[in-house]
Amino acid sequence: MGDWIGENLWALWLTLAVALAVVEVLVLDLIFLMLAAGSAAALATALAGGDPWLQIAVFAAVSLLMLVVVRPTALQHLKKGAPGELTNADALPGRTVQVLEDTTFTSGLVKVDGEVWTARAPEGQTIPAGSTAEIETVDGATLRVAAQPEIDWDAGRSA
Template identity: 45%
Template sequence: MGWLWWLGVALVLGVIEMLTVDLLFLMLAGGATAAAISGAMGAPFWLQLIIAAVVSVGLLVLVRPWALAKLKANTPQARTNVDAHRGRIATVVSDVSDRAGRVKLTGEVWTARTEAPGAVLPVGARVSVVRIEGATAIVEPLPVETNPSQPYGPPGPGY
């Protein structure tokens, strides 16, 4: 009946592994499962402990590094915090120059400036975020898309 305790330990370690996803507790659960199997086959408790320890260490040393490498290679890297804003599109809400300005980025108003000296981006212009420095977005203008049927732009008011 002692093998049921090992099985319970393996299940608890499996649940902890699901919360951490570090593959450490999964290897320990493998050792507990091996001990449960040996206990079900009639091995004495001291032998079950040795089997649990040997299998756990073996899994930690031999399997975990390979499994972590596979996990990291197949997991996409999510950009977070400041890195997540790089490349996003913002709208100018106050003229942006190389000294000051404001843009609306992901629903929030940020202070902004351009890298090009003397460049001024007017209100309403769409810009791309190059990087974030502190609480300031460094932006650049988006390339203007032209319509080949209207090479000089859309007709103005009163047309």
């Protein structure tokens, strides 16, 4: 068995590269992907007839190089965005929503960007269905909203 592994070390490197790539897909941290690249380089060394010590040295060198040089640059590109740019729930306060059902301090539904959220109005207020409201805060999966003043365009007009 030991002779077979020694003669077919490429199979170990291939298995390790694939396993590390699968783990990377699960954790999305770019660490295992860098180690998979080292395994792929060791696989190439094994297929080229390199000695086992050389394969291990290539694995270590390429993995270290990828972790130190490539990973920080890749992370920088992945996290590209304007400094202070708000995303996800942090970007919701101040946005206008469509009220889907009467919203009170204890119940309500609103729609923002095509998504339906539970909503709550300030205590003692009811925001009627069909009106618009503004998101004040996000509390878990519930939006705290306040009614927007409505303009009566027909007020003051005589018929």
